[in-house]
Amino acid sequence: MSWPELPRLTRLLLAATLAGLTAGCFEPLYGNRAVTGGSGIGDKMSSVEVAPIVTPNGTRLARIGVDVRNEVIYGLTGGGGAMSPSYRLDIKLSSTNLQVIVDINTARPDIQNYGIDASYTLIDIASGKTVVKATTFSRVSYNIPGQQQRFAGDRGLRDAENRASKVIAENIRSRLASYFTAGT
Numbered sequence: 732m733s734w735p736e737l738p739r740l741t742r743l744l745l746a747a748t749l750a751g752l753t754a755g756c757f758e759p760l761y762g763n764r765a766v767t768g769g770s771g772i773g774d775k776m777s778s779v780e781v782a783p784i785v786t787p788n789g790t791r792l793a794r795i796g797v798d799v800r801n802e803v804i805y806g807l808t809g810g811g812g813a814m815s816p817s818y819r820l821d822i823k824l825s826s827t828n829l830q831v832i833v834d835i836n837t838a839r840p841d842i843q844n845y846g847i848d849a850s851y852t853l854i855d856i857a858s859g860k861t862v863v864k865a866t867t868f869s870r871v872s873y874n875i876p877g878q879q880q881r882f883a884g885d886r887g888l889r890d891a892e893n894r895a896s897k898v899i900a901e902n903i904r905s906r907l908a909s910y911f912t913a914g915t
Contacts, residue, residue, distance in 0.1 A: 772908060772911050772912055773809070774814065775817075775911040776807045776808070776904075776907060776908065776911060777807060777808045777809075777811065777812075777814045778814045778815065778816055778817040778818060779807050779816065779817075779818045779819070779820050779853070779907065780816035780818065780819045780820065780856075781800055781803050781804050781807070781820045781822070782819055782820060782821050782822070783796075783800065784796035784797070784799060784800050784822050784823070784824060785823070786824060791826070791892065792824060792825075792826055794892075795824060795826065795847065795892050795895075795896050796822075796824055798892075798893065798896040799822065799824065799847075799849070799896045799899050799900050800822070802896060802897055802899075802900030802901075803820070803822070803900045803903055803904060805900075806900055806901065806903075806904035807904060807907070816856060817855070817856055817857065818853055818854060818855055818856060818862070819853075819854045819856055820851060820852070820853050820854075820903075820907075821851065821852045821854065822849055822850075822851045822903070823849065823850045823851070824847060824848070824849050824899075825847070825848045826845070826846065826847050826848075826892075827844075827845070827846040827848070828843055828844070828845050828846075828888075829843060829844045829846070830842075830843055831843060831844050831872060839875070839877075840875055841874065841875060842872055842873070842874055842875070843872065843873060843875060843888075843891075844870055844871070844872050845870070845871055845872070845873060845888065845891040845892060845895055846868060846869065846870045846871075846895065847868065847869050847892075847895045847896065847898075847899050848866065848867075848868045849866065849867050849868070849899045849902075849903070850864075850865070850866045851863075851864075851865060851866075851867070851903055852864045853907065853910065862910065863906065863907065863910050865906055867899055867902040867903060867906070868899075869894075869895040869896075869898035869899050869902070870895070871891045871894045871895045871898070872891070873887040873888060873890065873891040874887055875887065
């Protein structure tokens with residue numbers, strides 16, 4: 732071994748040693764808490780009761796509210812049954828639909844952005860205290876193919892609503908997982 736190769740070998744050995752030492756600090760988000768003895772994040776998340784989302788009946792927002800609630804419940808429980816609730820999650824929704832690109836010949840929109848804004852509150856049932864209060868949003872775009880294909884435009888809007896509701900549910904689930912892990 733020559734002298735110029737020694738620093739590179741030393742750096743490689745040091746990097747491998749540091750990687751091995753920091754691997755012991757890693758704790759999976761959804762793993763069991765074997766070291767601390769606490770319950771896993773899955774148990775805490777499945778103890779959240781998701782209240783029905785209040786929206787005007789018969790509107791698009793009512794269907795989206797049901798979709799968001801179902802996605803949040805599935806994200807928290809993983810499709811399994813919920814435990815006895817320790818927390819209640821209240822969600823409020825509003826939606827927007829903005830024209831992004833307008834055809835200059837027909838003055839009809841070609842592309843629109845659909846958005847959902849959600850505010851949610853996690854309440855500790857035992858104390859009635861609000862532990863998490865936050866907002867999230869989702870913006871998705873969809874095409875409107877023209878006057879002759881009205882059904883395709885309606886289906887594009889519904890697909891945009893579905894995609895936006897999944898993003899909202901994932902954002903809420905991630906924020907609650909962060910709270911149950913770090914307590915903030």
